[in-house]
Amino acid sequence: MTGLRPRFWEMVPLSKLTPAEWEALCDGCGKCCLNKLEYEDTGEVAYTRIACRLFDGNTCQCRDYPNRKRYVPECVVLTPKKLPKIAYWLPATCAYKRLYQGIPLPDWHPLVTGDPDSTHRAGQSVKGITIPEGLVPEEDWEDYLIEETP
Numbered sequence: 001m002t003g004l005r006p007r008f009w010e011m012v013p014l015s016k017l018t019p020a021e022w023e024a025l026c027d028g029c030g031k032c033c034l035n036k037l038e039y040e041d042t043g044e045v046a047y048t049r050i051a052c053r054l055f056d057g058n059t060c061q062c063r064d065y066p067n068r069k070r071y072v073p074e075c076v077v078l079t080p081k082k083l084p085k086i087a088y089w090l091p092a093t094c095a096y097k098r099l100y101q102g103i104p105l106p107d108w109h110p111l112v113t114g115d116p117d118s119t120h121r122a123g124q125s126v127k128g129i130t131i132p133e134g135l136v137p138e139e140d141w142e143d144y145l146i147e148e149t150p
Contacts, residue, residue: 009111014099015080022080025099027109028116029125030060031091032078035133037141038089045089049144051130060120060127093124 005012008021017025033055037046054063054072062068068075076086083100090097095105105112108122119125129146136144 009095009099009105014083014096017080024111025095027093027095027119027124028060029091029093029119030055030057030130031126032076032094033060033062034126034130034146035141036089037145043088046142046145047091047147048141049126049129049131049146050133050136050141051126053133055130055132057126057128057130057132060125 003018003020004024005021008017009025012021014022030051031047033052035048035050035052037048038044039046051057052062052072052075054068054075055061056063064071069077076082078086078096083096087097087100092098093106095109095111098105106122106124107113108118108124110116110118112118115121120127126146131144
């Protein structure tokens with residue numbers, strides 16, 4: 001993680017981060033790439049094991065991150081400007097959401113540990129548990145709900 005200011009996430013507002021710093025906040029959990037169900041009556045967001053068609057469930061990375069909007073037009077490109085409107089569907093562990101809410105990064109976050117695999121070792125990722133969205137009809141997604149870890 002070269003080119004990043006030391007402990008930038010503690011001192012720099014989200015809107016003032018460099019593109020590299022913004023991207024470095026991602027812990028690689030893969031939860032944002034899961035299909036979610038939002039219940040209109042309660043506003044609750046439920047996570048499913050069904051992952052975006054570009055998601056690699058073994059690495060918890062997008063197979064074509066730079067071009068994802070081209071292949072998945074509904075993919076949300078997270079920016080500091082969009083964050084206030086969509087933070088509610090980000091997982092509680094998400095660095096973007098936590099910092100937006102004034103909560104520090106968790107001890108297992110790769111920026112804290114210096115280890116890109118610390119998220120997986122801490123059991124905070126969806127590595128190895130996802131199903132590609134093309135394999136499950138949308139009307140059956142409720143059968144694949146998972147509990148989001150705090």
